[in-house]
């Protein structure tokens with residue numbers, strides 16, 4: 001009896017060694033994860049372009065032809081696959097002719113959407129296209145449907161792509177660009193349900209068809225045409241567009257938007273970027289995970305009406321949106337970026353991979369100094385955010401082939417009735433032939449053991465780990481390396497590798 005009592009006590013105090021088991025099916029590869037899922041977005045908004053990217057050739061800040069040298073280098077290392085510009089809401093008030101020709105003669109316009117500041121249009125079509133070339137990105141231009149015309153939109157594309165002797169093509173040459181540019185993506189309007197004109201899906205779809213009919217470019221330079229779609233849980237835009245655009249009008253993608261707000265509400269405070277508690281950490285991750293349902297529902301509609309998979313589902317704005325820091329122009333949408341944003345990023349990537357058949361592009365909002373940024377600047381100072389580091393860690397997933405896997409274990413976290421899985425995982429065969437696994441641990445307190453097996457014997461895992469003891473750990477201009485990836489390596493046993501994934505962490509490894 002006494003012995004039994006001791007055994008019972010031992011069972012009570014011995015911690016249960018929990019582990020999650022992942023089995024990768026290397027024999028049945030899935031679709032290619034389009035590298036454009038790792039796209040960026042830059043808008044004429046706050047210090048996103050002016051200061052964040054463009055300082056001008058005469059600036060005391062080190063620059064390459066007007067672009068900040070530090071930012072160009074950082075972005076080149078990120079392998080930015082595609083870059084969206086000039087908005088956002090700004091796109092529907094942008095007149096491209098204001099941003100060409102000798103800079104001193106360009107119009108000065110009021111940015112009525114973002115902060116009411118004057119835009120001297122120093123950054124226009126030539127500056128954007130040259131910047132994309134410099135960082136090696138494809139371009140995604142968002143046309144002005146709200147306050148432009150079909151003629152203005154068609155003429156912009158002619159200016160960009162025509163190799164003829166037309167007046168517009170020669171104007172481009174006169175402005176310094178001889179050869180036409182390649183335009184990979186072009187959108188007709190932005191957020192037509194809101195800032196883009198407060199339209200109904202039916203009215204917008206008619207306008208889309210009208211405008212798209214006149215966007216004629218050379219046969220070898222036809223951008224994919226993107227319609228402005230819904231946001232958050234809305235599906236009616238996808239539904240209406242895919243059923244009514246018709247076969248005579250090109251529609252290559254529908255752009256959906258979803259922002260992660262810790263409070264989940266636009267009508268109350270969204271929540272601070274820093275100094276939050278565990279409840280806010282969990283709420284933010286719960287909000288970000290909602291995107292999976294929005295993608296699933298919209299993709300189901302596309303699958304129903306577009307059997308040949310012509311139309312892609314593009315999440316062309318996503319990321320966290322917090323309360324603006326006090327003191328800053330609220331129209332500038334500047335926010336700090338912490339370890340929480342890093343975990344949000346990984347969770348979204350893992351979801352995007354799961355829908356790679358239809359999800360062919362995503363663009364985080366935004367590249368520098370705005371919302372969930374990769375880069376923050378303060379005059380000549382620059383830092384890389386935790387979000388930047390996750391984008392960099394995931395580079396091997398660009399154009400990799402997704403692999404199926406099963407997961408056993410994976411405990412839930414959160415309070416009862418409001419839980420979510422602790423780990424978010426993805427795996428793919430990289431273009432280099434290596435097997436990659438990425439895992440985010442959403443638990444702010446506890447680590448998790450992940451045992452990975454496959455039909456091939458695994459001997460080691462090497463990669464990079466991003467974590468910190470504080471949930472809101474972030475980089476500052478004084479301490480830019482507070483949150484930075486560290487090398488991770490572990491040796492396998494019996495054909496399996498075991499990863500100890502710390503609490504609140506993102507880990508990306510190559511398996512051999």
Ligand code: AHR
Pocket residue numbers: 043087088089090190191317365366371
């Ligand atoms: O990214 C900031 C803004 O968010 C964009 O301009 C708009 O499209 C969205 O509402």
